[in-house]
Amino acid sequence: MVEVLGFEGIGISAWLIWMTPFIGAAFIPILRKRSEKIKSYVAVAFSIISALLALSILPLGLSNGEIHSQIPWFSALNIDAGVLADPLAIIMSNLVAWISVAIFVYSISYMHGQRSLIRYWFFMLFFIGSMQLIVLSDNLLMVFFGWEGVGFASYALIGFWYTDRKKDYVGKEGHTAWGIPQWTSPTHAGIKAFLLNRAGDVMMLSGMFMIFMYSGTFGFRELLADQTWAHVMMQQNLLVPAAVLIFGGAIGKSAQFPLNEWLLEAMTGPTSVSALIHAATMVKAGVFLVARIGPLFFALSVFNMNQFFEIVTWVGAITALLLATQAIVNPEIKKVLAYSTGSQIGYMMMALGIAGLSTNFVDGYTAGFFHLISHALFKASLFMAAGAILHTVHSRFMNDMGGLKKNMRKTYIFFLLASLSLASAPLITLGFWSKDAIFASILESNYEFSSYVFLIAVTVAIMTAFYTFRMVGLVFFGKPSQNVVNIENKGHRIREVDKIMWLPFAILAIASIAFGVVGFAFEGQLHHIFATYLASSFGITEDGVVPLEGSEALQSSPELTESDAAITGGSEQDSLELNPFAVVSSVAAFGVGGFLGYLFYIKRIADPEKVSDNVVSKALWKFLYNRWYLNSILYWMGVVIPLAAYRRIYKYFENILMYGINPSVQHSMVVMSRVAKAVQTGNVQTYLYVFSAGIILITMLLLS
């Protein structure tokens, strides 16, 4: 294990990875008067520099090295600022950096001719900087700074088209459920996302500070090195609550149940933003946080952290199911993708939670992170392709598309490739292998309810395949819709988007297949890296947790010598075997869901509307289309009723009480200020009098 400390050599690039985009963001406004091209190229250049810096430390990460460099920050509180580039952070950082580059290049064409490009590029760069800060920082406090940064960038970019033109809305106009409108303007969506994220952030902040109160540090490494804080917190039954509160931040950021409602409205932003922030990177920050702190809490397994991991598992499972069901009925392409994003992140959470409930932590951990990687690739690709389609047909509804296969050949092919990965077509797609790994880890865990989790996972997989094929079918197959015909009648032929636009998503789609072909070997490699990483940094091996060398960890087992052997021997035992049952169920899920989707939407043997024309299906459809009424409940409980209550409070408390008190405070201050001014006569005689009186008073005070 290579370790680089401090600023020297390669250590500086770990700092620069997240600083470069911030510098770029500060630089962009200077180009205010330059042409659009220069603005875009400069922004792309900054993202490429950051990505190259990330690439420069990739070999270190793959060889299980790490960079840990710290400088004093708040010396009064003994808090250091630092970067911690361990294999987890390095891989994530590269993923974020290179997907950003692809999406930045795509943006050049997608945002062509838009107003306020400066604002767009500023926030995009600001976003990457904050995201890399989350990934690379070595303590929870800096993570939180990045956390707020991405939240802010997300808010600003969701509401990018702040003039609220009707065409930038999401949802069908006039669609209400329980009296709450289900269609939203960009500004409204931005605020909604910001507020729901705040709910998570408040939880995270309180969890962080609870731990800080007992440990006196935010650092990941410091928390692991001296575990007495965990012991004290356990005695007061605060350890699991604190961990769950931190997870609350992840719930908010990753749009998991019950804070899932913001992600769908977030689709009001430009599609490039949806691709970068609301599919490939920012929503993964929650998963990354769990991956960051999960091993820490697992290493504390002496204190029985099972409840924490159970909560993670079930939040993931419920979200996966909840959002997959809704994706089936939604008519908007971006919203289907958004639902699917939330649902797939549910899978990742599920895997990370299950990891903590198994003896073999690394399996589930690898599966969760593997799915993160594969999802980032294919979902970014899908979003960008969807953006290309939106760009062409000027509508977000899938029944305004249809039959685009003919005219948008390239988009069709790459969209299909990425879709196959989402639907997890067997053996050749990255999505298949990562989902299979999750299935296997669920099956192999010794969690008592793992069979239920598995059932949910398979159900979701069936639905995923179904809605993926539905989407592909509605967009590319069948007859061209009225809208498409209208566009063509007006003389605008539907044709392929330009090269700058299709190349980025083509590359990502091909990558998800190319890695998919060698998916199993890829997974094995990842498994190996994480097994070594977890063993060397956290002492987590296949045989449970062993104390690290030189750490003051509370010892769980007395057989230290035996465990030491496990560390050294651990890396050889981490080979991966296929779980046949997982593979079979994965293939079956694809088969069932995919076949149904194929029949109804591609082959079109029957009109889905006619098939579902009965009372039960209609009620079900309505229930799903109204988002399980969760959004309505959220608005009633979170907005309408509190506002009504607040109006009361305002009327009686604010209007009568406070408006009685406030002016008197103000008046008394003003009167006192007048007195102070009146003393200031401007006459030197007065001044001299006060001066001499002062000397006498002070001397008397001293002598008393």
Place this chain on the structure above:
Amino acid sequence: MIDIFSTPALVTIILGSVALLIPILDALNKERGAKNKVYSAISFGALALALIVVIYRIFSGENLPAMSLTNTGVIGDDIFGAFFSIAFLIVSIMVTVSSWSYMKKRSNHAAYYSLILLSSIGMILIGYSTDFVMLLVAWELMSIPTYALAAFNKKDPISNEASIKYFLFGALSSAIIVLAMGIVYGLTGTTNIYDSIVAMSQLNPDLIPFGLLAVGLFIAGFGFKMGLVPFHMWLPDTYSGAPTTVATLLAAGTKKAGFAAAIRVIVIGMIALNVHWTFTLAIIAIFTMTLGNLGALTQKSIPRILAYSSIAQAGYILIGLAVAPYSDYGLDASLLQIMNHAVMKSAAFIAAAGVIITLAGYTLEKYKGLGFRMPITAFVFAIALLALAGVPPLSGFWGKYLIFGAAIDSGQTIWWGPYLAIAGILNSALSLGYYAWIIRKMYMEEGENRVRQKEPKSIVAVLLFALGFMIIFGIWYGPLLDLASMAVPNDLIHLISAK
């Protein structure tokens, strides 16, 4: 006796020679008054060189003492002096650079820059003095040029009034300082500061009242420059009447020199006499903060608001001095705040100077809609005001945070410590009443004139520097605090107060 290569000597030589050179150059020049830019650039160069010398000496590896009191000479080469010199030099640089624009349409440039440099030498020497006589000489060297500078708009009666008031009280306070020094000399028989500390701590109990009288006179004499209540009366009139750049020098520079002298003499020197004297400082601190803030609350003119606010700020800094014997970082915090305040207050005054040049007015009404009319000036002004109010994460926050923290800490030994913190926090809240009011005027109201103005370049440059300082040292205040801690002779304070 004085090492020619010690920092204070080098700095004196650099600044002094330039200060004398400028009037000579002007005399040789036939065309009078057209060389503003040249003189400004020369003075800037000299000050920057001096700053480099000071900073280099701190980090050059020579082990400088925190405060060289045992020195038998009149000037010590120590980090305490260096710390204050950095503050003074930064202020002087900001003043000279902004004068590039401010003095453009005025006369007598040579004298102006020369006087600023001479005053800077005085301030720096105060920071380094280890002897009462040297201190007095430096004090006068600092003060006398500023009397002339305050009256620099010689046809403006307000400027003259400002100068006369300033001069009267300056003369009075100098006399009081000399009197206090005389008493100390009479009691101890030495003019060296350290020797008199030692002698004071072994003073005959019958003579202690005389020692305390000397302390009281020192507080009055130095308190005049610091703007402590009740020695502050001249201050609002002078700061608002003097040319705004000169007011900057007074508020951010000479005021800090008062603190340097106060720490050297009163705090360090007189702990020896009786530790309980600090209660007096605490009471002065509370009155100073409150009166400053109350006075500022209903003013209409921006320089006057800033003048009162600088009285209030002196109160905050004084808290750190008052709790110095009881807290480990009271003085560190005060020094940090002194450095921060030097930059924040300079930024605010210089922004006001920019407005005066461009809009020819200093009343609050003129600031309506400034956010649009002069965007950079208004933005930095707003940030400086927020920093003065102590809003995190700006640099002013950390100074206040540490000062109040030290006051609360000191509650373990003295009952009144936490009350100082409470008074300070309430005053900070009160001060937002006028700081936020100005920001509101600038950004949320529109004046009659909505034309965007060209902002004076050199002032913009100074303001951007200050902006960077306030934000960078707000997020990462570590280096500043480390430097401040290096300058505080903690062991000395403990040693003396233990006696």
